[in-house]
Amino acid sequence: MYKEYSKYLKEKYGEKVxxxxxxxxxxxxxxxxGNISFGGCTYCGDEGVGFENLSANLSVKEQLLKxxxxxxxxxxxxxxxxxxxxxxxxxIPTHLFKKYVNEAVLDDIVDISIxxxxxxxxxxxxxxxxxxxxxxxxxxxxxLGLQTANYKTxxxxxxxHTLAEYIExxxxxxxxxxNVCTHIILNLPWxxxxxxxxxxxxxxxxxxxxxxxxxxxxxxxxxxxxxxINNEFSMLPLDDYIEKVITFxxxxxxxxxxxxxxxxxxxxxxxxxxxxxxxxxxxxxxxxKMKEESRFQGRLxxxxxxKALKKFD
Numbered sequence: 001m002y003k004e005y006s007k008y009l010k011e012k013y014g015e016k017v018x019x020x021x022x023x024x025x026x027x028x029x030x031x032x033x034g035n036i037s038f039g040g041c042t043y044c045g046d047e048g049v050g051f052e053n054l055s056a057n058l059s060v061k062e063q064l065l066k067x068x069x070x071x072x073x074x075x076x077x078x079x080x081x082x083x084x085x086x087x088x089x090x091x092i093p094t095h096l097f098k099k100y101v102n103e104a105v106l107d108d109i110v111d112i113s114i115x116x117x118x119x120x121x122x123x124x125x126x127x128x129x130x131x132x133x134x135x136x137x138x139x140x141x142x143x144l145g146l147q148t149a150n151y152k153t154x155x156x157x158x159x160x161h162t163l164a165e166y167i168e169x170x171x172x173x174x175x176x177x178x179n180v181c182t183h184i185i186l187n188l189p190w191x192x193x194x195x196x197x198x199x200x201x202x203x204x205x206x207x208x209x210x211x212x213x214x215x216x217x218x219x220x221x222x223x224x225x226x227x228x229i230n231n232e233f234s235m236l237p238l239d240d241y242i243e244k245v246i247t248f249x250x251x252x253x254x255x256x257x258x259x260x261x262x263x264x265x266x267x268x269x270x271x272x273x274x275x276x277x278x279x280x281x282x283x284x285x286x287x288x289k290m291k292e293e294s295r296f297q298g299r300l301x302x303x304x305x306x307k308a309l310k311k312f313d
Contacts, residue, residue: 254298
């Protein structure tokens with residue numbers, strides 16, 4: 001039905017591979033500290049992301065070793081991805097970035113994944129990663145938060161960038177032969193099904209390697225939470241979210257691996273999360289509907305390579 005990231009990893013590395021999250025105490029966001037704006041994205045809480053992360057007061061190596069010990073015992077894992085997760089991990093001085101990323105180079109690390117914003121990408125940081133890739137034969141993945149291709153919605157959620165910055169970032173990253181993972185929120189209240197389709201098309205034609213899908217949750221003490229309490233918008237019904245996910249997948253390049261089909265957040269931190277259901281139940285509902293309706297990733301991926309000329313084939 002769709003290309004699962006876990007299967008992609010197993011095929012590429014010959015066994016299961018697990019992500020080990022890393023937090024850096026120096027990371028922030030230009031959308032929070034006044035460089036671009038204050039307050040951050042309307043949905044973003046004080047922790048950024050990574051509710052289950054270890055303390056950023058631990059060194060990168062300490063975090064990796066502690067997480068690796070737990071994962072190794074639980075899943076018998078032997079290969080790992082070092083995942084710099086919280087906030088914008090290229091929004092720190094280059095000397096610190098180089099120091100931290102080099103600390104993640106361990107024998108059983110096969111990939112270093114850097115989560116950041118499209119407007120926090122330039123060649124100084126990518127050159128540091130290129131040296132690590134070349135010297136240690138590691139894969140490099142850059143995870144970019146796009147959320148939607150609709151620039152009006154990006155403005156409403158105070159992303160601080162538009163689609164242009166995302167396109168530029170992907171083009172630069174791909175010139176280094178790094179992988180790109182794009183984060184998308186598919187139930188933003190201001191997006192239509194047409195926005196969902198256009199977002200799938202954009203990430204496909206830019207040849208992103210992976211996609212991570214999220215359902216919008218309302219974290220307490222955020223700007224979005226205040227808007228939610230004041231009834232300034234309505235949350236999309238679950239059935240509509242499921243339809244958006246399936247439509248997105250149908251228009252998506254079938255070569256793109258899906259890292260996540262729906263996210264999750266601890267109930268105690270949110271006013272709304274996944275319609276009060278477990279993420280795996282919603283995942284099952286998506287997959288069941290795809291199976292029943294004979295729908296699959298790439299079914300409508302027909303718009304590239306001169307769509308109008310196909311009549312002559």
